[in-house]
Amino acid sequence: MSPTAYQNLVQRLNLVRTKNTRNTVLFGIALSWAMALGLGWLLVILEASFYFSPTSKILLELLIVLGPLSLLIRYAIFPLLSPPSLETLALQLEKHFGGLQQQLISALQLWVEKDQPNQSKALIEAAIEHANQDTSHLNFDQIINRRRTQKAALVFVGIALFSFISHATWPIPLESATQRLLQPLTAFERPPDTYITLKPGHAEVVAGEPFEIIANLSGIVPRKAHLFTRENETQAWTPLTLPVRQKTAKHRFPAVTRSFSYYFAAHDNKTQPYTLTVRQRPLVTRVIHHDTFPPYTQLPERQNQEGGDIVVPIGTSVSLHIETNKPLDKAWLVFDENQHIPAQISKNHAQVKLNIDKDARYTIQLQDPHLIRNRDPVTYRIVALPDRAPDVRLLRPGNAELGETMQITVSAEAFDDYGITKMDVRYKINEQTQDQVKSMALAQRAKETTANTLWNLNALDLLPGDQIIYRVRAYDNNPSPNFGESQEFVIRFPSLYEIHEATEKAQTESLDEMANVQSQSQELTEKLETIARELLNDEKFDWQDKQQLEEALQTQENMNNQMQETAEKLAEALEKLEDSGLLKDDTLQKLEELQELIDQIQSPALQEAMEKLQEAMETTDTELVNKALEKFKNEREKFQESIDRTIALLKRVQQQQTLDALTKKLEALAEAQEAITEDTKNEISPEALAKRQEQITKDTEQLQDELQSSAENFSESAPTDNQLEQLAKEMEQKQLTQRMDQLQQNLESNQKSSEQSSEQSKKIAQDLEQMSQQMNQVRQQFSNKQKDDIAGELNRALHDLLTLSKSQERTVQRAETTQGREQTAPLALEQARTITGANRMLERLSEASKKTFFLPPQTGSALGDALQKMENAAGHLNSGNSQRAAQDARHAMQSLNSAAMMVQRALGKVASSQSGTGFEEMMQQMSQLSQQQGDVNAQTESLFGKPQPGPGQPGLEQLAAQQRAIQQALEQLRQELARQQQQMLGDLGKVASDMDQTAKELRQRQLTPETLKRQQQILSRMLDAQKSMRQRGKSRQREAERGKDVAYRGPGSLPTHLGEGDNPLRQYLRDALKEGYPTEYQSLIRNYFESLMKDAPTKSQSSPSQN
Amino acid sequence: MILGFADPSIHFLYANLSKIQTFESYMPNRLLPFIILLCLGWNTHPCNAQLREPPAALTIARLKYDGGGDWYNGPTEIPNLLEFIRKNTSIHTAKEEAQIEISDDNLFAYPILFLTGHGNIRFTENEVRRLRLYLERGGFLFANDDYGLDQSFRREIKRVFPDKELVELPPTFELFQTPFQFPQGLPKIHEHDGEPPQAWGIFHEKRLVVFYNYSSDIADGWDDREVHSNPPQKREQALKIGTNVIVWALTH
Secondary structure, eight states: OOSHHHHHHHHHHHHHHHHHHHHHHHHHHHHHHHHHHHHHHHHHHHHHHHOOOHHHHHHHHHHHHHHHHHHHIIIIIHHHHSOOOHHHHHHHHHHHHOOSTTHHHHHHHHHHTTTSTTSOHHHHHHHHHHHHHHHTTSOGGGGSOHHHHHHHHHHHHHHHHHHHHHHHHSHHHHHHHHHHHHSTTSOOOOOOSEEEEEESOSEEEETTSOEEEEEEEEESOOSEEEEEEESSTTSOOEEEEEEOBTTEEEEEESSOOSOEEEEEEETTEEOOOEEEEEEOOOOEEEEEEEEEOOGGGTOOOEEEEESSOEEEETTOEEEEEEEESSOOSEEEEEETTSOEEEOEEETTEEEEEEEOOSOEEEEEEEEOTTOOBOSSOOEEEEEEEOOOOOEEEEEEOSSEEOOTTOEEEEEEEEEOSSOEEEEEEEEEETTOOSOEEEEOEESOSSSEEEEEEEEEGGGGTOOTTOEEEEEEEEEESSSSOOEEEOOOEEEEOOOHHHHHHHHHHHHHHHHHHHHHHHHHHHHHHHHHHHHHHHHHHOSSOOHHHHHHHHHHHHHHHHHHHHHHHHHHHHHHHHHHHHHHTOSOHHHHHHHHHHHHHHHHHSOHHHHHHHHHHHHHHHHTOHHHHHHHHHHHHHHHHHHHHHHHHHHHHHHHHHHHHHHHHHHHHHHHHHHHHHHHHHHTTTTOOHHHHHHHHHHHHHHHHHHHHHHHHHHHHTTTSTTHHHHHHHHHHHHHHTTHHHHHHHHHHHHHHTOSOHHHHHHHHHHHHHHHHHHHHHHHHHHHHHHHHHHHHHHHHHHHHHHHHHHHHHHHHHHHHHHHTOOSHHHHHHHHHHHHHHHHHHHHHHHHHHHHHTTOSSSOHHHHHHHHHHHHHHHHHHHHHHTTOHHHHHHHHHHHHHHHHHHHHHHHHHHHHHHHTTSOOOHHHHHHHHHHHHHHHHHHHHHHHHHTTSOOOOTTSSSHHHHHHHHHHHHHHHHHHHHHHHHTTOOOSSOHHHHHHHHHHHHHHHHTTOOOHHHHHHHHHHHHHHHHHHHHHHHTTOOOOOOOOOOOOOOOOOOSSOOTTTTBOSOHHHHHHHHHHHTOOOHHHHHHHHHHHHHHHHHHHHHHHHSOOOO | OOOOOSSHHHHHHHHHHHHOHHHHHHSOTTHHHHHHHHHHTOTTSGGGGGOOSOOOOBOOEEEEOBSSOOTTOOTTHHHHHHHHHHHHSSOOBOSSOEEEETTOTTGGGOSEEEEEESSOOBOOHHHHHHHHHHHHTTOEEEEEEOSSOHHHHHHHHHHHOTTBOOEEOOTTSGGGTSSSOOTTSSOOOSOSSSOOOEEEEEEETTEEEEEEEESSOGGGGGSOHHHHOOOHHHHHHHHHHHHHHHHHHHHO
């Protein structure tokens, strides 16, 4: 019998039994777990609600344990331990499938009985085989009740899900209940109705950060909750009531600065206390920096500068010290370019060293050991101040013309941010491209300084017409010095011809203008006469009269202004002439006196008369007006006479001036020719000599023309005219210009040897020299003749005056001894004759005054007075009043004597004027002394700061000796000037004492900055004095010093003057006049500002006061 | 500083008023800006009714100077101050600043100049003369030392007014009293060297024509908050004192 079928059948049955058992166990487990979870969670819920006693909890928990356990045993353990037999299984299958007709059970039983004898094996096998075949298509697994197992699992999952949800919904009460159930023997108190969940509990925050406390409420949720805080245990809790929204109460602290404890309370519950710990951010409490400036700034180290802003010169080394509120872990600077520079840390200090080379911005970043960083660090600035180039301003001379001395004072001021070390003059002559340098003596090495130099241009061999374009350069004290320069100016070397032509033109224009004034004045005189006559006829001073007089006054005012302008124009011309050396001393002296005469034309008496007339016109009192008008007319007469006299004198001086100029030009030509003679021996290029010769030739031709025209102009001044004509002819005869042309050609072609050229030039120079001497003689003769003429006239006038005086004396004596009209009548006739003589005398003196400056205007006044008294005396004599006549006659005699004394003094002056004053020699001496002082200054400065040689060696002692020598020479010069009553602007006495002090210091080897400064002041004063001497008191000194700031701090109130100084217009005027404008411009400027200033008081008065 | 006028006709009007001397002879200089202001900013004045266009806006002209200093420093300062003035006074202000050089033809169209910076200032001779003329004819200079300006400013203003001195303004000076009260005088806005703040002025014919604040740097307080991280109180103080200066300049 084959076992295969049976085995197969059994195998299938075993397999399904195994599956079924497993399914049953799973069912049991799922069911028991579901029950355990369900009952357990039910118990938790019940505990949460009813709060069981320990006994109840034990019983209920036992129930919960036993129920699921029994299910587990029943459905899991028992089936596992006692699975169903195959037969049972077969019966279940037959029951499940039906139709099997017990084939399975039969097969199993038959197989057991197959070995019994009465059983047919074949039938048994067949039955088994048949059962196997009939069941082979059946799936025995169908008897397994998986659905039940799945249901149990679903129940478990459902209960678990319910538990989770309910826990999430009521976590606190359920968890609490769970806890209590886990401790069944423990009796718990009933928990509060409200559960509080607080976040974040214990915490740490950074100071300044926000902090939020959130309390989630469950259970019975009240509408309000309470937050309690306190900073330390000694304080009471501070409550804060909070609304509860959506079961949540929260509070936000926007910026926590200090630690505190807190807890929450709601309804019947409260949390435990929690602590909030606040950690402070690191922050900068102080920043200071120490600055070590670069050497060129000469600034001392600057310590403890507060603040992180750094403004220092480029190259400064800065040590930045940072103090913080707490110890640091690290610190660093962050710059604009995201560059980081770490700092050295020491507790709560940090230090950084910086070298400043450019502008920047930076912040200070800090980090403490808790890795907390500072927030919003302040941005500091670094300003690297560049070393600016100096600013230079030329003070004098600006654009100028070179005078005869060929010396010019250059003065400049310079400003730098750290200090000026050197200044010099940079110049080029004409078209030169290369700068030449002339060093200047620095007043002091300072931020603001001035420098002067007396520039002797003799060495430059300038020719007339040459231009020197110059500027002043100043260097600062940077190791790589920066320099700044002033504007460029031009110094021009004018030729004598130009100067003469210009001044002659100015004088001619002045003469024209004066003639114009003269004409106007005559018209005004006639007009005034008419007005005076009308006034005598008018009973009342009316509006028309006033109008006429106002017009007359205005005309006079205009004439005054014109004369003022003319005077200034002449003064400027005079200054040029003085500088040029074109004129001889006596001519210059005359011109200066003429200048004074013009200045006196507008006499104070005339001005006063005009004012009186103006005042009288306001009163409309006819008598007063008549009286004032009479006075005005008298003063006008003098004005008229002064103009007439000035014109006449100027014309006379012009003649002498022309002769002076001719003489000077001839001298200059002779000198120039002599210089060429010398230079032909000195290897100077013939081309250059030819060029110079060409200029001399041109000048000679021009001079020849001038000689000719001068001869014509002097036609009435015999014998000068003849002599001038002869000189012109002689110049032609000597063929000077032709010979000069020849010499020039020889020099250009270089055909002749230098000896021949030299000889040729020498002869020309000799001829020129000879003519120069002749010209000088002509000039001298002319001058002498003028003086003789004047002296003769004055002598005659003196004689006549004395005669008149004697005559008057006799009249006095006879009048005193005479009584009665019959006796006095003859005396009256005699007095009348004397009056006639005095009138002639007056006319003659008036004419003489037009030829000489020495006759003062007071002479005419004295004579006029004498005439008036004589007329009075004559009147008294006619009326027989001999006593009154004698009195007036005596007064007339005294006036005549006074006039005679004036004439006598004038004679003395004429005589003394024949000898020169020596003024020019003193000027030259002063110039040399200034030059020497400049040299001493330069040498002293070069020795400053250097080690000095030992005693007895040249150095400071030598300079001291030089200084002393200059001092002595200056003292002598000062005494001489005092003797001649020369006025100087500079105080030479102070200069001498300064020199003395300087010499002492140099001798004692005490060379200090103060010494150098004093030396500069000495030089400056000497230059000023020199200028003053030249200008003869016409002070046009340029002020070099600027006003200084005056600090003013901590006021309780404003100063009454509000810091306002003089009328600014005056300052403007001063500034404008310093600019070196021509005189006529100065006059215009002065008039302009004066007119403005007239308006100024009105304006200021109308301005309302402050507030 | 401008009264920068959005309305060109008004601009022209002011520029011409400043040049007409005959007008000045009838009207004191100091009243000019006041009258202009009344016409432009304050609706109460009858002459405003004659203007068909909206009132021209006041602005402040930043002074561009030579010498190397950063005249352009703090670009948000003036706009912020103008905004503050607009919100806190009845003055109608522009939103932007103007920028001008002394040599500019339109200089006299701006009644207030603002000068600030850290570095050096240098005026040419022509600028010195023109600035003086401007200030004497009713203009006003508001100078702010942003640190490092003091020396060169004092030097240059001395060139402008060689006959006048900078005088320190006492705390009782009316400028510190209205419209905002500063009983202690100029507030300290920005720390530099630990020195006390100082306000200086130059007067011309009893009128304050230059206001110069030193060691306070009030303009720093006008900048946007993030520029210097100044506390709000400081910024407010700076804007208030700035307003006081502007109002003073316009009404005196």
